[in-house]
Amino acid sequence: MAALQNFLQRIANHPVLSFNKHYYTFLTAKQWEFQSAKKEGTGIITRLTDSFHSRSAALLIKNRTPEFNDITNYIYAFGEKLYTIEQTSQRIVKEECDLLTELNDWGPIFTLWSNSEENLNGALSAMAKSVEKCYAGLQELVDATDVNFGNRVKEYILYAEAIKGVLRKRDAIQMEYDMILEELNRKKEEKEQANEDVLKLSRQVEVLNDKATCANADLKADLERWHKDKRVDFHELFVGMADRQITYCQKCLEAWEEAIPTIQKSDLDSAEIPPPHSSTN
DSSP, X not given: OHHHHHHHHHHXXXXXXXXXXXXXXXXXXOHHXXXXXXXXXXXXXXXXXXXXXXXXXXXXXXXXXXXXXHHHHHHHHHHHXXXXXXXXXXXXXXXXXXXXXXXXXXXXXXXXXXXXXXXXXXXXXXXXXXXXXXXXXXXXXXXXXXXXXXXXXXXXXXXXXXXXXXXXXXXXXXXXXHHHHHHHHHHHHOTTSOHXXXXXXXXXXXXXXXXXXXXXXXXXXXXXXXXXXHHHHHHHHHXXXXXXXXXXXXXHHHHHHHHHHHHHHHHHHHHHSOOOOOOOO
8 A cells, every 4th residue: 555655646746647638537436436447458469569560669669769768768777776786785675685584483491491401591581582672673683675665666666667668668759750751752852753742641640749849858758757756765765675674773783782781691690500519428
């Protein structure tokens, strides 16, 4: 639910998407209205066709501007780094879960041991309590990492994939414009062709040029807003992760510092106990 709330809040902050009718329907429609709206959406064949067209355009386009080449390269490199961060985070969480299992075993062991060792009862009980506190702190860290770090990284992986899709659609618009413009130039060179074809192609070129210009401007504006949000989010993401690690280490340090006096007292008590005398015949 937190991820959904975050997603809806981002749409609400967008100057264009916040007025989208589908967004309004999602927020306000009743159950039967929502089901009816879902049926009005595009079918699977249409979505597959659009996806294939967009992906093929990204491969076939010849005259992509250097600016959008840089954007495309950045998004793909950013996506790869996010996958690396996600995999690294998962390995860290796995190691922490393994440590949780060990700590969960150690606590009862120290408790049982203290019951069988009268002289070491205080020290072993203190160690058991310290282990339990470390376990509780580590459990909080693992849960917080999954919610506050892992989910946020997955969110930005989806954002990167969405931007890739937008870039592919933008390439499809430019490729269509380039093809019509090329056809128009070819028609102009063929004297035997009627002027009607040239006028028709000219109108198509104007429409597609306006469409491509709007698409470029909208994409650059959205990317500028996205970069601002991304810088803030990733600053909070990594600072929050560092703070949680520091808090966990402080809890463990405090737990063992509380146990040290009891352990030292047990050592002194053990030293004061006289050794048993051997009996003589």
